[in-house]
Amino acid sequence: MRTRNNRDESFQQQKDELLSSGKKGSVDTYIVRRLLRYVKPYRGLLAAAIGITLVGSALGPLRPYITKLAIDDYVAKGDIPGLALVSLALLGIILLDGVKQYTTTWLTQLIGQKAVLNLRMDIFRHLQKLSIRFYDRNPIGRLITRTTNDVEALNEMLSSGIITIMGDIMQVFFIVGLMFWIDWQLTLIVLAILPLMLYVTLTFKKRVRVAFQDVRTHLARLNTFFQEHISGMNIVQLFDRQGSEYDKHSAINRDYRDANVRTVFYFSIYYPLIELLSAIAAGLVIWYSGIRMLDADLTLGVVISFVQYIWLFFRPLQHLSDRFNVLQTALASSDRIFRLLEETDTVREPTEPARIDSFREEIRFSNVWFAYNGENWILKDTSFTVRRGEKVAIVGATGSGKTTVINILSKLYRHQKGSVTIDGTNIGNISEKNLRKMVGVVMQDVFLFSGTIRENLAFGKPGVTDEEIREAAKIVGADRFIRKLPGNYDYRVRENGTGLSAGQKQLLAFVRALLYNPEILVLDEATSSVDTETEQLIDAATAKLMKNRTSVIIAHRLSTIQRADKIIVMHKGVIRETGTHQELLTEKGLYYKLYLMQHPEKMHLRTD
Structure with a gap:
């Protein structure tokens, strides 16, 4: 090379x-x-x-x-x-x-x-x-x-x-x-x-x-x-x-x-x-x-x-x-x-990358600034910490910078100011391969490649056995609909999963993440496109998937993150509030307003 x-x-x-x-x-x-x-x-x-x-x-x-x-x-x-x-x-x-x-x-x-x-x-x-x-x-x-x-x-x-x-x-x-x-x-x-x-x-x-x-x-x-x-x-x-x-x-x-x-x-x-x-x-x-x-x-x-x-x-x-x-x-x-x-816009790998064998302590964003174009800042002086084993949720309106946080954490984009560290090591000094073995992401828009269901599920772990695939699918609840497909696990997925529902594709993404078995799990609006029944399946699966695992959850639906250890509320690229579900409701701030917007039947909680 x-x-x-x-x-x-x-x-x-x-x-x-x-x-x-x-x-x-x-x-x-x-x-x-x-x-x-x-x-x-x-x-x-x-x-x-x-x-x-x-x-x-x-x-x-x-x-x-x-x-x-x-x-x-x-x-x-x-x-x-x-x-x-x-x-x-x-x-x-x-x-x-x-x-x-x-x-x-x-x-x-x-x-x-x-x-x-x-x-x-x-x-x-x-x-x-x-x-x-x-x-x-x-x-x-x-x-x-x-x-x-x-x-x-x-x-x-x-x-x-x-x-x-x-x-x-x-x-x-x-x-x-x-x-x-x-x-x-x-x-x-x-x-x-x-x-x-x-x-x-x-x-x-x-x-x-x-x-x-x-x-x-x-x-x-x-x-x-x-x-x-x-x-x-x-x-x-x-x-x-x-x-x-x-x-x-x-x-x-x-x-x-x-x-x-x-x-x-x-x-x-x-x-x-x-x-x-x-x-x-x-x-x-x-x-x-x-x-x-x-x-x-x-x-x-x-x-x-x-x-x-x-x-x-x-x-x-x-x-x-x-x-x-x-x-x-x-x-x-x-x-x-x-x-x-000759295009040089590549993700630059460190010349002498630091080696992290496992995630031990914390992820830390310190005074991070980021813009996709010029100085049109999407994140502004953003700082927070995710400790090992914590389940941290990030919420906010569209455009508040939630997904950008995930893009920076997974090194899809490089931030312009501040630092992002894992166990004290700047992610810029960690190789992509090393970092992405630790961080697994389930995106909002699930992409499936042309091929069989089995090939798509094993995408992140090519050597996985058929038994491991079936067991992961059962845990997530995807096995039930996969077995109904012609050829079940050998069913040929058409371009980008055409013919499968949004909920089915989300379930397949969860199986893929479970097989990948990352130490840090990121769920980016993972239940935003599914019906109530499928959401219940995913909620049950995520509870098992996040057990004994550090998790960062991006969500519009506040009902999906109420059991999070910490909720970070973002607004226009700035962290406005941080706390548990109950603490943020008590503060009656931005999170409280978002909660009432999604649950109008709770309007009786308002005292202002």
Whole structure:
């Protein structure tokens, strides 16, 4: 891991140096260097592919030369046996060229797939390290575009781009060399068209690069829109927004279409221009050859071979433009991917983490300040203590900072001021793995992965036995409804638990937490989305789950936390009151008002 980090820092330094140099193409150079890192482990396959491609690039240019020999040395002289031999030689070259094409295609595809596999693994590994703040500001659809469309663009370049470009360039050199060998004057006529072709190609390159960047940007917007609206389709339909959302999608789709049409426009100009230049070169060669043939200064075989060479010469150049299309798309995609891989908004692990084998004394928040954005403080000078074995509840109105406390305790976010310690050790000095073995959280919005009930329950403890899973489910009260499902514990959960009720998902989350067996249990609004019957099941389960365990309970329903050892009342990020249920009722403060709001039948308790 250390080696990987050092390598990443080295690449970042290279990028900074290239960018500061101000040279055109510096960023592209940096991207290519990064890509070579993924190809390097397969340098044996790469060397074989390059070698076969370079050697095999001579096979195509040999065909017109053999055609010249056949016409001038055998057909013109009526040498039938010689013509048969040269025809067999031509057939052999064609067969060898086919073998070369097959071998290079297989090798390049293999290299591309292996390299892209490693790249995908690096992207997913890096995504797991990024902080929750990063996901707050980056739409899921954009990230999906990076890991699918952009990676596939790279795969295409690695599979059929770079090596093929090398082969095409080498083939051009072979063609020019043989053309000069046959007749240097006709060769100069053909090459006279080359400067104009280079100008057209460079102009095309500049325009199409920008166009492909626009295509990727609009594709990311389209994926984001799709992801959001498919996930929230029930809201769209409930509020009868199908028409307006269709119009929004139509506008985004039009932008994506227009970006693609721009690329098509550039190609529709470029290809005909290349064809026109090829035709002009062929016309000039035929015209000049005709003059020389009248003077008996040129043979028919030379003329025919040169006409073949013209089309053969411009074909690799056209291929280069196609490969350039692939290359430009891949470079634009690579830039986005490497920006993602260079994202530094990660949860920083301590260089020398403190080790806590078990929770012994207390959790202490001391003068903690926290804001998600700027100085829009969610927590303000927050201080409290949770002692080992205590059951502490945190209550307050929506937005008071209750869940933020949990996010900081579990290191999903880092606080800006103050300190949070466990047994006197700052949580910033505790590794995530060590901390999260101690702290288990049951969130308000339960997330279930696609897979079986058993796989979801064992998510935090992969080696758990089936008997332990069933026993935990019985304790929580989930076993009863699980056994009614088709396949019971092998029931396939659909995306995010679709088909299960909110209460059932909450019960599964409780089983998962019980199997995880944390020393510090956090319940974040764990009963806010369940009916009364399920709440009674959960209340009974939590009583068993919290026994001999330190617990922090976030709750809207005050009925669920009346037996807590301590209740912390928060309001607008500030702790307003602390005490037991009875003590806070006696004080007749904010908690007392919240209690009366939820239990209007207790209004007779009011004395003010």
